[in-house]
Amino acid sequence: xxxxxxVVITASMVAFVALLALALSAGxxxxxxxxxxxxxxxxxxxxxxxxxxxxxxxxxxPEGVTSIVWDYRGLDTLFETAVFFLAIIGSVAIMRDxxxxxxxxxxxxxxxSPIVKTVTRITVGIILAVAASIALHGHLTPGGGFQGGATAxxxxxxxxxxxxxxxxxxxxxxxxxxxxxxxxxxxxxxVTAFIVLAVTSLxxxxxxxxxxxxxxxxxxxxPYEVGGSLTGGTLLLFNIFEMFAVSAGFTIIFxxxxxxxxEVLGVLRGGEDGH
Amino acid sequence: xxxxxNVLIVIGEIMVAVGAxxxxxxxxxxxxxxxxxxxxxxATVGTxxxxxxxxxxxxxxxxxxxxxxxxxxxxxxxxxxTAVLVLILAPAGSHALARAAHRSRAARVFPKVVDxxxxxxxxxxx
Numbered sequence: 113x114x115x116x117x118x119v120v121i122t123a124s125m126v127a128f129v130a131l132l133a134l135a136l137s138a139g140x141x142x143x144x145x146x147x148x149x150x151x152x153x154x155x156x157x158x159x160x161x162x163x164x165x166x167x168x169x170x171x172x173x174p175e176g177v178t179s180i181v182w183d184y185r186g187l188d189t190l191f192e193t194a195v196f197f198l199a200i201i202g203s204v205a206i207m208r209d210x211x212x213x214x215x216x217x218x219x220x221x222x223x224x225s226p227i228v229k230t231v232t233r234i235t236v237g238i239i240l241a242v243a244a245s246i247a248l249h250g251h252l253t254p255g256g257g258f259q260g261g262a263t264a265x266x267x268x269x270x271x272x273x274x275x276x277x278x279x280x281x282x283x284x285x286x287x288x289x290x291x292x293x294x295x296x297x298x299x300x301x302x303v304t305a306f307i308v309l310a311v312t313s314l315x316x317x318x319x320x321x322x323x324x325x326x327x328x329x330x331x332x333x334x335p336y337e338v339g340g341s342l343t344g345g346t347l348l349l350f351n352i353f354e355m356f357a358v359s360a361g362f363t364i365i366f367x368x369x370x371x372x373x374x375e376v377l378g379v380l381r382g383g384e385d386g387h
Numbered sequence: 388x389x390x391x392x393n394v395l396i397v398i399g400e401i402m403v404a405v406g407a408x409x410x411x412x413x414x415x416x417x418x419x420x421x422x423x424x425x426x427x428x429x430a431t432v433g434t435x436x437x438x439x440x441x442x443x444x445x446x447x448x449x450x451x452x453x454x455x456x457x458x459x460x461x462x463x464x465x466x467x468x469t470a471v472l473v474l475i476l477a478p479a480g481s482h483a484l485a486r487a488a489h490r491s492r493a494a495r496v497f498p499k500v501v502d503x504x505x506x507x508x509x510x511x512x513x
Contacts, residue, residue: 224483224486225483225486227482227483228483231475234475235472238472
């Protein structure tokens with residue numbers, strides 16, 4: 113690359129950044145973000161997502177995205193969860209004969225240096241706390257069960273890489289334990305989907321599947337606040353169960369990915385090469 | 388109170404400016420330094436002076452920004468937490484990188500005075 117070419121490229125990059133900064137500071141995206149005008153659909157969701165005066169149409173949770181995901185279109189999210197579950201089950205089925213644990217610990221120290229391990233011990237706790245916060249506040253602030261679960265799954269991934277497979281097995285994070293947690297999470301989601309219907313049916317009333325707040329002709333609903341704290345009705349339960357299901361699902365995938373290729377190929381090949 | 392806020396904002400702005408200068412120095416070093424270990428030094432200049440210091444500065448600015456109301460404490464707290472995380476994680480990360488490069492002999496330890504790690508391993512001067 114010639115000297116002039118370098119000068120031109122550098123100058124154009126500097127000019128681009130400077131122009132972008134100028135445009136932004138001069139209000140290039142508008143001075144009020146988000147824009148003052150929203151579309152009618154968005155206006156309707158913003159109007160109804162938390163509106164005590166309009167309880168028959170409201171999800172009674174101030175977080176619009178979580179309300180849409182688990183209330184307005186809750187069935188769709190259930191199917192998304194099912195797709196994710198099937199993907200995990202598929203990979204577990206492919207790897208069914210391969211032992212994730214039970215191997216003998218290699219001699220000597222494993223994993224990265226003590227400095228990295230110490231820092232990881234600190235940050236794993238922070239990561240789990242942040243994940244719980246994202247999931248448990250999902251009905252109040254941006255976030256939710258899937259996001260919290262994906263964040264929580266970073267903790268076992270870090271332990272897996274920085275300590276070792278054997279260390280994480282000793283902590284009790286095995287494939288079967290994670291499958292159990294994942295199944296419990298999914299059962300919890302299913303129970304939450306039917307909870308209003310089940311309770312109302314026992315009392316002789318009518319309700320919808322996936323019902324959260326009272327709707328026309330179905331006056332039952334989950335309480336949207338407990339002791340003055342907003343719970344979003346079923347949204348909090350959905351978020352908690354989804355967090356367990358997603359974090360356990362991702363952990364299973366990470367555990368499977370941590371198996372050395374030589375062990376996998378030996379089992380997948382079976383007795384005959386090339387078939 | 389106004390004076391204190393202004394002092395906080397000015398100190399914060401100075402820290403952000405220091406961070407910008409440090410980022411410029413660090414990126415120059417990344418481009419100009421000859422090999423991995425020296426470049427890693429430039430990179431950590433960019434993370435501590437170029438990320439930790441301006442984050443603390445941002446938290447000072449937001450504490451001094453009266454017009455944000457109570458939200459300024461959220462902004463300041465978030466900035467401080469991020470700064471502490473960067474302070475903990477960046478050295479550990481660069482340490483892991485340097486150690487891996489040294490162990491695998493992927494990078495030559497070039498401008499060196501002494502290499503105790505190599506001596507501990509019983510290796511000769513490479």
